[in-house]
Amino acid sequence: MISKKMESLVDNNSVIRQMFEEGKRMAEEFGADKVYDFSIGNPNVPAPEKVRDTIERLLREEDPVDLHGYMPNAGFLEVRARIADSLNKRFDTSFGAGNIMMTVGAAGGLNCALKALLNPGDEVLSFAPYFVEYKNYVANYDGVLKEIRPDTETFQPDLKAFEEAVTPKTRALIINNPNNPSGVIYPGSTIQAIADILERKQKEYGSEIFIISDEPYRELVYTDAKVPYITKYYANTIVGYSFSKTLSLPGERIGYLVIPSEAAEHERLFQAVTIANRVLGFVNAPSLMQKVVAECLDEKADIGFYARNRDVLYEALREYGYSCIKPEGAFYMFIKSPVPDEKEFVAEAKKEHILLVPGSSFACAGFVRLSYCVAYETCVNSLPGFKRLAGKYGL
């Protein structure tokens, strides 16, 4: 009865979202403190106080007709200008309001970018492991997501495999840096190498190939690693950002796209993403939150909160014999499953009330993802369960 495209989506509903809803059910059955829900990237750190203060001030000072009203589909001009200024200060770029479109979260932004770029049959590349929704976003516009096999030692891009994967049909590469689910950061040298390959391929094929850089975790970095700003390496770039993680506002759906003036046919492309924002039904990013984030651009996530979780989990899991690359950014750990079929491990962990997501949801079977954006106590209290599991598997 429902559409054919939705049939398979309903039959293979998101494992992450199912786990999230199962976690809520289990918390009711067993008590929230007895369930260790590492399934979803829902920050457990409250939004900075400045978010609340700003909302209160805007409600007092602004005309509600402006505050809650329509504005141009790309967003309030002054909000876009402030974001451009903030980026310029931090990354030595030279954006203006005309390079920024406010979006309904990063997910909304990525959909607008893909709608603007893809013709049916176009190929979009992504390095496994990658956020599973990319596949669905690309399929919305009848594109085909081609995954580049993971390097399960370093979780860094396999550049040789990448170069071989670029074809005349390649329209875009989606990267996610810092990476969900591995927590690694792709360094500037890797981005440069990717840019060089794409420049070569664009010339060879006479095509325009875009890097779509999904960067909700840009500010969540635990080491002194720098997250390169891709527009400085490559002209045909679209950056997608979300305030979900940095400001702990995932439910508010607020983010932006950056389209540099150097991108091919910049003005027409910008118009296209703006119109995509309208016709896909977003219309505009939520108005109050646009004005809130513009005032909170210098606010930072409480990185210490996540770092503490990362450390306690990483140290303990290593001690118990698990194998895992130490995350440099984001708030995920990608743990090697003790058995080849990681879904079996996920099921065993669930018996310990530990909720993890199978790596096959990220095109990387044999691993599991743990989201540590949870209370510190959840991390600590989950450890005996992890220890018992390690014992069971003889780690």
Add this chain to the structure above:
Amino acid sequence: MISKKMESLVDNNSVIRQMFEEGKRMAEEFGADKVYDFSIGNPNVPAPEKVRDTIERLLREEDPVDLHGYMPNAGFLEVRARIADSLNKRFDTSFGAGNIMMTVGAAGGLNCALKALLNPGDEVLSFAPYFVEYKNYVANYDGVLKEIRPDTETFQPDLKAFEEAVTPKTRALIINNPNNPSGVIYPGSTIQAIADILERKQKEYGSEIFIISDEPYRELVYTDAKVPYITKYYANTIVGYSFSKTLSLPGERIGYLVIPSEAAEHERLFQAVTIANRVLGFVNAPSLMQKVVAECLDEKADIGFYARNRDVLYEALREYGYSCIKPEGAFYMFIKSPVPDEKEFVAEAKKEHILLVPGSSFACAGFVRLSYCVAYETCVNSLPGFKRLAGKYGL
């Protein structure tokens, strides 16, 4: 360079939105009080005070992690339950939370519904004049919008033409009641006749044909006319609602879909729209605003404000010789152009700083739309311009 689907959208960018942005530019050039911008449905009435009070209370009382966090893709369960209760009280229906999905405005909801229903080539009917974006929403999923010719005397549905237009490929009928742009209300008897036709056609073709009822103007009614609740007439109904107009929150993007339990394969359909909400990149309706509207379900738009605008414009325009059906609901007037090519009239009106939208944008050439959700002064001060135009055209 951009995708083929977007090429034509960029080349034929929304006349309404262009006019809206032109209005902002003209207001800067000539002064806001010298421009009579009737182009867009952006309410000029402030949101009820309860909206502000509720936001302030939620900020004080709720845990920010819950208030701004992820929830199930369909929305907060308690918000959905309260909306169901409110509908049941007002329309004698029997919905539960399982019938309500929170959406990013009505536009987001309509897109989720169409994504859930349409296969490429499916036909969607709508009575002209209709909101031009329906065509784009349907095209997003490779459906084809077929318009049913307008009855320019009454602006009521032409039932004979409708019956002839239903084919085995018909998947849905989009109706908009009260209607944008005509302001008329389709009465219960008309809805019953439409339902009877669709029941017959479903049997004849062995198909499921949905009514998608777009109802952002449900509460904006100036007469004692009743706006029928379609689920009481027809099982295969999806109602789309938005708080944009009633609570003056168009920029906040908050609305909901209603899918009655009687609809074919209700549970699977509900799952499909929920997953569509996720994969299209909406993810969920903005979280704070979900909780706000749940507390404001009994708030009403200031109908007196719009009624006053309607009356002063309608009386004056009739006096000047314009021909126009008296609007019963919404905040639009659909005026017969004094010349066959209404774009010429729109251009002449613009010289008087009066911004109108050509009826061809609503599949109904020869008319113009006037949105009277503006300040009363704007209406009054526009009258000399309308009078001069009437003189120019010898009305």
